[in-house]
Amino acid sequence: MTELVPVLSATWGAEKSWSLDTYTEAGGYAPLKKALGMAPGDIIQAVKDSGLRGRGGAGFPTGMKWGFLPPDDGLPRYLVVNADESEPGTCKDIPTMMSAPHQLIEGVAITSFAIGCNHAFIYLRGEVVHVYRRLLQAVREAYEAGHLGTNIHGSGFDLDVTVHAGAGAYICGEETALLDSLEGRRGQPRLKPPFPAVAGLYARPTVVNNVESVASVPAIVDKGVEWFTAMGTERSKGMGLFSLSGHVTRPGQYEAPLGITLRELLEMTGGIREGHELKFWTPGGSSTPIFTQDHLDTPLDYESVGAAGSMLGTRALQLFDETTCVVRAVTRWTEFYKHESCGKCTPCREGTYWLTQILKRIEAGRGTEADIQQLLDTCDSIAGRSFCALGDGATSSIISSVKLFREEYEAHVTAGGCPFDHAASALFAYSDTPATEEAHA
Amino acid sequence: MTYDETTLAQLTEDAAAIIARYPVKRSALLPMLHLVQSVDGFVSPDGIQFCAEQLDLTAAEVSAVATFYTQYKRRPNGEYQVGVCTNTLCAVMGGDRIWDELSEHVGVGHDETTEDGKITLERLECNAACDYAPVMMVNWEFFDNQTPESAKQVVDDLLAGKDVAPSRGPAKVACFKDVSRVLAGFEDGRADEDQGAGAATLAGLEVAKSQGWTEASK
Structure with a gap:
């Protein structure tokens, strides 16, 4: 039985868990002092050796990303933390920053020292105002305690941290769109190369890391590489937050070694809601192909999930039971991608528009058999044909659900409507009345 | 610009602090x-002009940015922005029903404001609180595990001028x-409210506590 390993989440239940005092009492900022006594190159090497991979979805090795920065030319280089958590199903960074913002601030300080950055930015989505309050306060407390500012703890290292609130745009979670947004522009992805490591914020060398990646750094510095590599699997090391939501008895954040299975997690969460069974789920947010009961024992690490045809993504496990209409679920996700497509690339902008038209037609019982093939063809015209991965993500749930539940799409066509009682899926009781078309327009 | 002298002075001082x-x-x-x-209360023509002047941009450049982001409102917004998440997970868990009932109850649709200027309703995309579905946000504070009744109660309280408290966040x-x-x-000095x-x-x-699992036991 795999055990949970509360590292990032360890102090979340403490009194005033977000305060500097609570964090310091639990040993916080000792890793920063230790790091300031190390050679920056040794910190980068330790993070490389730890095998820490980006926790924001792509899983790129964090230390390697740091190592891509060109040699110091005496001009600025930047750390930008991606705190724009918006992928449907993903809800791990928000509680981390709400309950323990100093974990992130300390990670920012150590990472900045390691890569030679003197001004770091945290780009937080704008729709979480209390999280912003906590981050602003934590940064102020850290300055007052000498963990940020000039000549930090006598090391000669200077660091300023700016916490920046976005304004509502999923696309800004894409790292180059985030950089454009942070520069005061529309959040649209850039063509790569050049990668941010070479020309990022203000065209200077920049590391963009996810909140959870950066927040994991203090523990690695503190407890060592071997401690970290003892957790996880061969190529997916360490712990991560698994966020379970939906038709599960006790939804929430479960911090576990990578490689744990959904079956194991479900034992801890009290299983699927009483009297029901699992139908489909996303392993890593709405941009990852869906899984079914057949994947209960798939180890949730980058390689195993990939080999099973999906992606570990952000470990956002959205669980749906047998009452849920897969066509309804996929249609709604697709409307999301249509809404959030930045409009820069034609295949994504137009493709998500047409996908939504077709799906809504099918869901409402006005589709044809040919529409199902048309969906797949349209997905072919989108995937891999745009600057960023938003369009690709839009096709994931469609392609995988047609493959796994084609008969359900056909049932909508032949029945002339949705065969499911939507009220049965809700977590509260109500009697289903026909949904008005306008309400979903 | 039509800002009075005091307002403009305060705006200019704040802008300098931001820059x-x-x-x-x-x-x-x-x-x-x-x-x-x-x-x-919204991104006004005056406000666009002000940003342009402060940042050496044209009003068109500022508008182009403002229209990209959903949190920037182009019409006077309600005093309270009430959003119901209707992305897939929340929708399936009951968000669709909450939206239908709330919209009917308040009498306005998506991105519309009540006549008294109190409430603007919005169908939200995922707000990163899926483990608390179905979720509602009021001025970007979390209202977790909602039902049509609880959502309507919050709105009724707001319309009656009463304070409302989120499930997670500040006191009101x-x-x-x-x-x-x-x-x-x-900062507004409310970070410690909880x-x-x-x-x-x-x-x-x-679970870890009840099982005696700690990171240190590894």
């Missing part, structure tokens, strides 16, 4: 648009303008 946070001036634009909303929800000022990066971390946030920690 000072960044190595390159233009980065101040997003927080400055939040600042404009904290004064005007601030008005749209005050929250916009926080989003511009100005309604508890929330059961779902602590769910894994509780």
Whole structure:
């Protein structure tokens, strides 16, 4: 039985868990002092050796990303933390920053020292105002305690941290769109190369890391590489937050070694809601192909999930039971991608528009058999044909659900409507009345 | 611009504080648009002109940015922005029904404001609280595990001028303008207010505790 390993989440239940005092009492900022006594190159090497991979979805090795920065030319280089958590199903960074913002601030300080950055930015989505309050306060407390500012703890290292609130745009979670947004522009992805490591914020060398990646750094510095590599699997090391939501008895954040299975997690969460069974789920947010009961024992690490045809993504496990209409679920996700497509690339902008038209037609019982093939063809015209991965993500749930539940799409066509009682899926009781078309327009 | 002298002086002082946070001036634009909303309740033509002048941009450049982001409102916004998540997970867990009943109850649709200017309703995309589905946000504070009844109660309280408290967050929800000022990066002294971390946030920690699992036991 795999055990949970509360590292990032360890102090979340403490009194005033977000305060500097609570964090310091639990040993916080000792890793920063230790790091300031190390050679920056040794910190980068330790993070490389730890095998820490980006926790924001792509899983790129964090230390390697740091190592891509060109040699110091005496001009600025930047750390930008991606705190724009918006992928449907993903809800791990928000509680981390709400309950323990100093974990992130300390990670920012150590990472900045390691890569030679003197001004770091945290780009937080704008729709979480209390999280912003906590981050602003934590940064102020850290300055007052000498963990940020000039000549930090006598090391000669200077660091300023700016916490920046976005304004509502999923696309800004894409790292180059985030950089454009942070520069005061529309959040649209850039063509790569050049990668941010070479020309990022203000065209200077920049590391963009996810909140959870950066927040994991203090523990690695503190407890060592071997401690970290003892957790996880061969190529997916360490712990991560698994966020379970939906038709599960006790939804929430479960911090576990990578490689744990959904079956194991479900034992801890009290299983699927009483009297029901699992139908489909996303392993890593709405941009990852869906899984079914057949994947209960798939180890949730980058390689195993990939080999099973999906992606570990952000470990956002959205669980749906047998009452849920897969066509309804996929249609709604697709409307999301249509809404959030930045409009820069034609295949994504137009493709998500047409996908939504077709799906809504099918869901409402006005589709044809040919529409199902048309969906797949349209997905072919989108995937891999745009600057960023938003369009690709839009096709994931469609392609995988047609493959796994084609008969359900056909049932909508032949029945002339949705065969499911939507009220049965809700977590509260109500009697289903026909949904008005306008309400979903 | 039609700002009176005092307002303009305060705006200019705040803008200078925002601009000072960044190595390159233009980065101040997003927080400055939040600042404009904290004064005007939306991104007003005056506010666009003000941002343009402060940042050496054209009004067209500022507008182009403002129209890209959903939190920037182009019409006077309600005092309270009430959003119901209708992305897939929340929708299936009951968000669709909450939206239908709430919209009918309030009498306005998506991105519409009540006549008294109190409430603007919105169908939200995922707000990163899926473990508390179905979720509602009021001025960007979390209202977790909602039902049609609980959502309508919150709105009724707001319409009656009563304070409402989120499930996680501060003791009460601030008005749209005050929250916009926080989003511009100005602390309001309420970071220590708390309604508890929330059961779902602590769910894994509780299991680990009851099983005697600690990271240190590894």
